[in-house]
Amino acid sequence: MPVYKTLHPNSQxxxxxxxxxxxxxxLFQGVKLKPESLARVLSMKSELHxxxxxxxxxxxxxxxxxxxxxxxxxxxxxxxxxxxxISITHSFTFSGVVISDNRTGIDIEKNREKVKLIAHKFSNYEFCYLNKDEIDYVKKLTVIWGTKEALYKLYATPGLSFYNHILVIPFDLKAGKTVAWIDYKDxxxxxxIYFWELEDFTCVYTIT
Known part of the structure; x- marks a missing residue:
């Protein structure tokens, strides 16, 4: 299909x-690829990828x-x-690109129960305000995961840890925005941070 959604967060x-x-x-029709990109896509074992x-x-x-x-x-x-x-993301049946004059990061994640099993790997401070019994627990975890992925893409620094260095402050899902901090090397x-739902997915992006 054509572009599903376009946002202009600011003029840049x-x-x-x-x-x-x-x-x-x-999808292969209508795009021209560099030799290295062609080799990369042909080497992918998953058609989804x-x-x-x-x-x-x-x-x-x-x-x-x-x-x-x-x-x-x-x-x-x-x-x-x-x-x-530029920042790029794709997950299952959605992909996204953000282009800006400022540093930026974007991530799309599917809202899945599985996130509860891996939350301990990417959440630390956030467990201080999360409630495992609330109905939106999976969605909140997905926002946190997407936020940290987007910031990791923006920061692009080896050694940066989701668990130790990126903090997402408490947020309301209805607000569609929050604040996060990177505390790394002093x-x-x-x-x-801005987020919204795409059917059963969550998209998160940030711009400096």
């Missing part, structure tokens, strides 16, 4: 979301870029050749 930033309903062959990868390239086109404008540094962080900031940084 655009967020676009794609709902992946097309087949691999349909292939479709996610290709849908991101369609989002790039919708944002005025192509695969040839995109490159990755030694930490795996994506960059655009024109110097604008440096504390504050970030505004």
């Amino acid at each position: 930033t655009t967020v676009k979301i794609w709902k992946i309903t097309e087949s691999y062959d349909e 292939q479709r996610g990868f290709l849908s991101v390239r369609h989002l790039l086109l919708a944002l005025g870029y192509t695969d040839f404008d995109l490159f990755y540094d030694e930490n795996g962080k994506p960059h655009l050749k024109d110097g604008r900031q 440096r504390k940084s504050r970030f505004d």
Whole structure:
């Protein structure tokens, strides 16, 4: 399908979301890939991952870029050749790209009960305010996980720990926003976080 959702958080930033309903062959048409990108997508064993990868390239086109404008540094962080900031995500049937003049990060996660089993790996301080018996426990954990993924993508620093270095302050799901902190190597940084539900998924993004 075409772009599922477009947001303009400010005059320097655009967020676009794609709902992946097309087949691999349909997505492959209409995009041109660098040799290394072609080799990468052909080597993927999962068609779900292939479709996610290709849908991101369609989002790039919708944002005025192509695969040839995109490159990755030694930490795996994506960059655009024109110097604008970019962050990329895909999860099952959704993908997203945010492009901004400022540092940015985006993540999409499926709301699943499984998150309760791994919460101890990425949550620390947050357990001070979470209630395991509340009806929205899974959704709140998913926001926390997505927040930390988005910030990790933005920060792109080896050694940064979801559990030890990223804190998400208490939030109301209805508000669609919160604040998070990165406390790493004697440096504390504050970030505004925005989130919303996409069907049974949660999308989180941040902009500095």
